[in-house]
Amino acid sequence: MQVHEQDMAHEPAAQQVGAFLEGAREQIAQRWADAALFRTVFTVSRDEAVEAGKAVVDALAEVAGSQRLEDIAAPGFEAVRDQLGRMAASRARTGLSPAQIADEVAALREPAVALLRAGFSDPSEPRAQDGAVALTLLMGTLRLVVMDRSLSAGEELIERQRQQLMEVATPVVALWEGVVAVPLIGTLDSARSQVVMESLLDAIVAQRARFAILDITGVPTVDSLVAQHLMKTVAAARLMGAECVVSGIRPAIAQTIVHLGIDLSSVLTRASLADALAHAIGAQAAEALPQPAFAASRT
DSSP states (O other), rough: OOOHHHHHTOOEEEEEEEHHHHHTHHHHHHHHHTTTHHHHOOOOOOOHHHHHHHHHHHHHHHHHHOOTOOOTTTTHHHHHHHHHHHHHHHHHTTTHHHHHHHHHHHHHHHHHHHHHHHHHHSTTTHHHHHHHHHHHHHHHHHHHHHHHHHHHHHHHHHHHHHHHHHHHOOEEEEEEEEEEEEEEOOOOOHHHHHHHHHHHHHHHHHOOOEEEEEEEEEEOOOOHHHHHHHHHHHHHHHHTTOOOEEOOHHHHHHHHHHHTTTTOSSEEESSSSSHHHHHHHHHHHHHOOOOOOOSSSOO
């Protein structure tokens, strides 16, 4: 489709580009469908690649119409932000680096600029040059949008993986009927403490546990913050009807707790996980024994 030079003569460059994109939507999408970014992502059907290209052209036209050519936060990009992110993620899964993905996005500029220039009888005239510059700016912003979405998706993936690792690193083990345990290994920070508490409470409900053991044998140091997390977990377990036992307090950690003035007097402690399990089993056995009957009065 040819650009009408007379109609565009007095339009700002951004609006000129917006009008061009609307008019050349089909042509641009057809050319982009053969570009690496679209061709290698939409492998089932070329029509699917064309439709995806049209959606991106529509977004660019909206951004150009708002004259926010260099704004990655322009509302026009919202409609295709997730699609562009998925496309970039698909290319990343094939082994492409962020720089290579950026190059594939940048390669979309040339077909669009070529179509824009072809709409002028003299591609070197000022209006054609201004339009090409504006379209180049817009395509550069599209490249930034793709990279921004890719980075956000990468951060979200890292956060999900971190959460999964924390859950794996803090397993809740059913040691005995009515007894669950969490063997803690490594540093206990606020985020991990929250995972420990949630996992332990869920296990108490699922296992109908009477005792919950927090084994800190693998925790290298205990400071006031770690002690506070332990106290909160113990309190939460009690609210769920389970008695919480802290085991694995090594001599060095015991000295640290005393030097810090941390009061764990309200927390039931045992030297080792085996001692804590023995206590829990013994306490449950005692609860199961019939209570002796006492004479109501003396003769």
